[in-house]
Amino acid sequence: MSIVYDERVDGVLPKVDKAALLSELQARLPDLDVLHTEEDLKPYECDGLSMYRTTPMMVVLPEHIGQVETLLKICHQRQVPVVARGAGTGLSGGALPLEQGILLVMARFNKILEIDPAGRFARVQPGVRNLAISQAAAPYELYYAPDPSSQIACSIGGNVAENAGGVHCLKYGLTVHNLLKVEILTVEGERMTLGSDALDSPGFDLLALFTGSEGMLGIVTEVTVKLLPKPQVAKVLLASFDSVEKAGRAVGDIIAAGIIPGGLEMMDNLAIRAAEDFIHAGYPVDAEAILLCELDGVEADVHADCERVRQVLEAAGATEVRLARDEAERVRFWAGRKNAFPAVGRISPDYYCMDGTIPRRELPGVLKGIADFSEEYGLRVANVFHAGDGNMHPLILFDANQPGELERAEALGGKILELCVKVGGSITGEHGVGREKINQMCSQFNSDELTLFHAVKAAFDPSGLLNPGKNIPTLHRCAEFGSMHVHHGQLPFPELERF
Amino acid sequence: MSIVYDERVDGVLPKVDKAALLSELQARLPDLDVLHTEEDLKPYECDGLSMYRTTPMMVVLPEHIGQVETLLKICHQRQVPVVARGAGTGLSGGALPLEQGILLVMARFNKILEIDPAGRFARVQPGVRNLAISQAAAPYELYYAPDPSSQIACSIGGNVAENAGGVHCLKYGLTVHNLLKVEILTVEGERMTLGSDALDSPGFDLLALFTGSEGMLGIVTEVTVKLLPKPQVAKVLLASFDSVEKAGRAVGDIIAAGIIPGGLEMMDNLAIRAAEDFIHAGYPVDAEAILLCELDGVEADVHADCERVRQVLEAAGATEVRLARDEAERVRFWAGRKNAFPAVGRISPDYYCMDGTIPRRELPGVLKGIADFSEEYGLRVANVFHAGDGNMHPLILFDANQPGELERAEALGGKILELCVKVGGSITGEHGVGREKINQMCSQFNSDELTLFHAVKAAFDPSGLLNPGKNIPTLHRCAEFGSMHVHHGQLPFPELERF
Known part of the structure; x- marks a missing residue:
């Protein structure tokens, strides 16, 4: 796909005088690393969503906040669009660059500034990797709860921008629930603090508004995250099912039984086989679906809950329920799940990872719907997802070298x-x-x-310089795209009912 | 205090033609209850903060959302300011009316629309009382976690507007952490949904932005809250101390030990004696401070944690640690705490309840600072508060009939x-x-x-009709008020250092 920012529907971007901008940057920020040759720019043409690619006009790699401040002031004065990027692991093209814009890479801000075990928080720079926070907190028996599958590589600044989740967010919440404070630079290069060290902050909750705003409201320069005490014990149950619908129903049954698992994940047969081939996690390759249910807390509690979950799973028709025998097997069970995406990558030339949420009760019906679409479009779909919170990740398998397959994959995803x-x-x-x-x-x-x-975007960034063309479509784009608005399941015209 | 909206510093409000407005309301909304005589308006001149009083121009008591919709359209067209009010229990004057505005009372929207035990949510109208939600969910062993002391009377719409907390929010979060979805009417009378039934919602997090926005961004017409499974067991420890500083340090010690209590409350001697006189909770009236520490979860877990907390309390210098013998005593211990405000009301003609948060580690120093201020201003201060999350509630005792005392109380609070x-x-x-x-x-x-x-306010309400003069001061007011900005403890001039 070549055109990723379309001025006809996304709005006209200012024309940038690249040479003049470059010489101003070199004059005012002589220490700033600026990439601007074709070969230097190439590695930055996409993030974790490789379907869309654009060569940025320029990439900057600052090392001090003062550089970012000056850079933003220059860009604001010259009306140059700016796209922020952390580790580039995002899966929705949020850090996709612009041909007429600067890609601001925050990866070098990788210092952990403070771990406060009594206050239970960590103050870190935005380029710090998600897992590095938990590693730094480990000596105090604390950890940072949100754990996206990319946690070994993804950065906390990107986690804030995307409000990242993970397999444990059913119990421990998304990024927004685990933040105390974020320092940002506004589009004009002004420093601002959102949130506070205290529980609540007066005025409007700009910290929550900012979290998940995908780089459109400001640039993250520092993050203070909450740390949690490590659970004393964690156990994982693996349940096999002979149909995905049964597994889907079992998810609702566990929640209805009043249990809040640390994680509750589902994989279908295609995903199971791919993961097993790759990781050798010990998954039952003949099962139509498996559920992984983690229970964490204190020993007695976890033991009792494991028994209750086992009963619920068996009543829901599980053909086998296995408790991970030891910590090594528990880690292996999760490794299979966390590596399911790359595992699927091994069995198909390309795949397209979707990410939608549904109310839990709709799981069985939606899984059936996806199977029907898969047949209709002639493309395989692997399902591997956060079942407990209704967050689905269908992986659509296709081959971009086969004419029409990419378009079919996109249409099926839609x-x-x-x-x-x-x-x-x-x-x-x-x-x-x-x-x-x-x-x-x-x-x-x-x-x-x-x-x-x-209007909210304009309150922060009136001239629309921060990450234009992402997250919030222009009304013009919606008119062009011609989508029917199906808000909350209410189709405006019943004859359009197609599901 | 007579002038509560000051046009010199809060902005000039539109002049309203009351007679014309009244006749339009009567013509277009004949079923709408409209109060407009002096004696009918009197009961609405203040909310739970009785220090400020204003007689509203008009009070409306709608019963159907359609009425609110039309009312807002009329007010928008005529540029009439609107202040929303729930049960009127708020403690910061958020629902204080305007002489030139309509007070929109949402108390009659008191229906519980849906309890979904499997989805673990309740969908209710905004006038439903906080406690009524937990009562309706009780048959399913579920409850709504945030529990402000006024929970028997306060309404969920007001809880959303103020982002209400409670004694259990240390573990279970504030209102914002317990919401799924809010239906609102915009200032123009348009219906809008913020949030979704799913875990996350794309675009900016307007649900979190709206929560705690104090009626300035829209009118709440429906609320979907999360329900939690009731803890199997809850136990309360009562610890006595011979100094408030020691009690303050013990709070930090409990958290540092890796325990997350369901509630962790502190009361000083003045509050203890007032509450004991009123409720006969069994508090030690000679203690300088007590801590109430609730532990909830499964039996074995709670039992083990109680022992650990007892050890921490004793090591921190508690003179006595008592475990509530049974559920009746546990409820009594909490009743004393939850009725501490009215109890203090019995020992002083007037009191002024403050509400500030601090990082937990600052507790001992801030308690000392409050004692010093109390002496300096010659007014007694009772402390009763959510110690675990650093949310203080100093109650300043004064007599409004003594010249100058109200002003001294205000200054001391500041x-x-x-x-x-x-x-x-x-x-x-x-x-x-x-x-x-x-x-x-x-x-x-x-x-x-x-x-x-x-700017964010203007994105929702460009002409500033919703609850003007509250929450966010005009820059003009700040200039007039002449306050030094002491952001994050950084005083601009060291010579102003006074603490």
């Missing part, structure tokens, strides 16, 4: 997301909207709601 | 809040800013930050 919205869910759980789902936002929200989003 | 900001905390934990702390917002935030708040 159908799945529309189905999510239709049953009362949403088009993204944790990967963000970015460039990928910009059109589906026209289905999720009506024009009044989109207008309100734009 | 000093306490400045101290909170100074040590890295904030001027409100859960009661909101409202009218009460509008001046202190000038200390908490700088003009860039206030400008951003105003």
Whole structure:
């Protein structure tokens, strides 16, 4: 796909005098690393969503906040668009660069500034990797709860921008629930603090507004995250099912039994086999679906809950329920799940990872719907997802070298997301909207709601220089895209009912 | 205090033609209850903060959302300011009416629309009382976690507007952490949904932004809250101390030991004696301070944690540690705490309840600072508060009939809040800013930050009709108030260092 920012529908970007900008940067920020040759720029043409690629006009790699401050002031004065990027692991093209813009790479801000075990927080720079926070907190028996599958590589600044989740967010919440404070630079290069060290902050909750705003409201320069005490014990149950619908129903049964698992994940046969081939986790390759249910807390509690969950799973028709025998097997069970995406990558030339949420009760029906779409479009779909919180990740398998397959994959993905919205869910759980789902936002929200989003954006960034073309579609794009608004399952015309 | 909206510093409100407005309301909404005579209006002149009083121009008591919709359209067209009110229990004057505005009372929207035990949510109208939700969910062994002391009377719409907390929010979070979805009407009378039934919602997090926005961004018409499974067991420890500083340090020690209590509350001697006189909770009236520490979960877990907390308390110098013998005693211990405000009301003609948050580690020093201020201003201060999350509630005792005492109480309150900001905390934990702390917002935030708040407000309500004069001060007010900005403890001039 070549055109990723389309001025016809996304708005006209200012024309940038590249040579003049470059010489001003070199004059005012002589220590700043600036990449501007074709070969230097190439590695930055996409993030974790490789379907869309654009060569940025320029890439900057600052090392001091003062550099970012000056850079933003220069860009603001010259009206140069700026796209921020952390580790580049995002899956919705949120850090996709612009041909006429600067890509601001924050990866070198990788210092852990403070761990306060009594206050239970860590203050870190935005380029610090998610897992590095938990590693630094480990000596105090504390950890940072949100754990996206990319946690070994993804940075906390990107986690804030995308409001990242993970396999444990059913119990411990998303990024937004685990933040105390974020320092940002505004589009004008002014420093600002959102949130506070205290529990609550007066005025409007700009910290929550900022979290998940995908680089459109400001640049993260420092993050203070909450740390939690490590659970004393964690156990994982692996349950096999002979149908995905039964597994889907079992998820609702566990929650209805009053249990809050640390994680509750589901994989279907295609995902099971791919992961098993790759990781040798010990998964039952003949099962149509498995559930991984983690219970954590104190010994007695976990032991009792394991028994209750086992009973619920058996009553729901599980053909086998296995408790990980030891910590090594527990880690292996999770390794299979966390590596499911690359595992699927081994069995198909390309795959397209979707990310939609639905109310839990809709799981069986939506899984059936996805199977039907898969057949209709002639493309395999592997399901591996955060079942407990209704956050689905269908992986659509295709071969971009086969004419038409990419377009079919995109269309199939769109159908799945529309189905999510239709049953009362949403088009993204944790990967963000970015460039990928910009059109589906026209289905999720009506024009009044989109207008309100734009007004909020304008409150922070009136000239729209920060990450333009992502997250919130222009009304013009929605008109062009021609999507019917299917807000909360209410189709305006019954004859359009297609699910 | 007579002038509560001051056009010199809060902005000029539109002049309203009351007679014309009344006749339009009567013509277009014949079923709507409209109060407009002096005697009918009197009961609405203040909310739970009785220090400020204004007689509203008109009070409306709608019963159907359609009425609110039309009312807002009329008010928008005529540029009539609107102040929303729930049960009127708020403690910061957030629902204080305007002489030139409509007071929109949402108390009659008191229906519980849906309890979904499997989805673990309740969908209710905004006038439903906080406690009524837990009562309706009780048959399913579920409850709604945030429990402000006023929970028997306060309404969920008001809880959303003020982001209410309670004694259990240390473990279970504030209102914002327990919401799934809010239906609102915009200032133009348009219906809008913020949040979703799913875990996350794409676009900006307007649900979190709206929560705690104190009626300035829209009118709540429906709330979907999360329900939690009731803990199997809850136990309360009562620890006595011979100094408030020791009790303050014990709070930090409990948290540092890796325990997350369901609630962790502190009361000083004045509060203990007042509560004991009123409720006969069995408190030790000779103690300088007590801590109430609740532990909840499964039996074995709670039992083990009780022992650990007892050890920590004893090591911190507690003179006595008592475990509530049974459920009746546990309820009595909490009744004393939850009725501490009215109890203090019995020993003083008037009291002024403050609400500030501080980082937990600052507790001992801030308690000392409050004692010093109390002496300096010659007014008694009772302390009773959510110690675990650093949310203080100093109650300043005074007699409004003694010339100058009200002003001294206000000044003393201001000093306490400045101290909170100074040590890295904030001027409100859960009661909101409202009218009460509008001046202190000038200390908490700088003009860039206030400008951003105003821009966000304008995104929702460009003409500023919703609850004007509350929550976010105008820059003009801050200039007039002349406050030094003491953001995050950084005083601009060291010679102003006074604490």
